[in-house]
Amino acid sequence: MFLFGRNVAQGARLRALRALYRSFNEQNGPEARARRLLREWLSPEQRAQFDVNGFFEVTGSLTGRRYRIHQGTMSNVLELDEKLEPKVGWCFLPERALAVGDVMLAQKIALETDEAAVLAIAKSFSPRLPFVPRAMRRAPQI
Template identity: 60%
Template sequence: MFRQLLGFAADRLQRLGAECSRRAKLWWERSREPDKNEERGLNLLREWLSPQQLAQYDARKYFDVIGSQSGRRYRIYHGTAANVREIDGAGRPRDGWCFVPDARLVAGDVMLAQKIALETDERRALSVARSFL
């Protein structure tokens, strides 16, 4: 009886090990593929950027926008949070602003939402933003 139980346990462990190995290989292969959502988000962002903003983003991974009410310049860095900085007259980053959509989105989608918010309703965007230095 004990040998049968031992044989059953060894068989189960072998199958479990094979399944773990299969899942680990699948995870590894998927982790090496580019995230399709991230790719789509960046493609959509790129379609909405002006030629100047696109050149800036390609060169430095950020782009500048002009606020719709104040005319202030903001720099949106690649990222999903704490990635918006006000730019002074000399082109230096000043105060930071953190505002993101309620949903969990990829970086391209967040940056596009920030761009549209600042360019169309700057006051409202900043009213919900948290400032940082």
């Protein structure tokens, strides 16, 4: 009976240690650090917009167009029209894989400092059409 009690206590300690590790990693892992860095670079208005909506808006350095950067790494930048409605979607990202916050920060800096170079390499897409995987586009067989 005594050995059983000790194993239960060891199991509880192990679960607590795993929970502590998960908590530490969530607060200090690459995604959390990238998100903190992004928030530091956002203006107070952008930060508030990001907290409420999950996106923030930037102004292009060359044309003065407004862009909305949504949380994500691909196809997450939308060019806005005069009514702040999505007009064109733009897909551009760093050459290597980065945390989501780092990609969004790179997109923000690129649009605000060298909009022309960004648009020269970016791929456009329609922001109004939902993405449907190719396998799902076929009509169902009856």
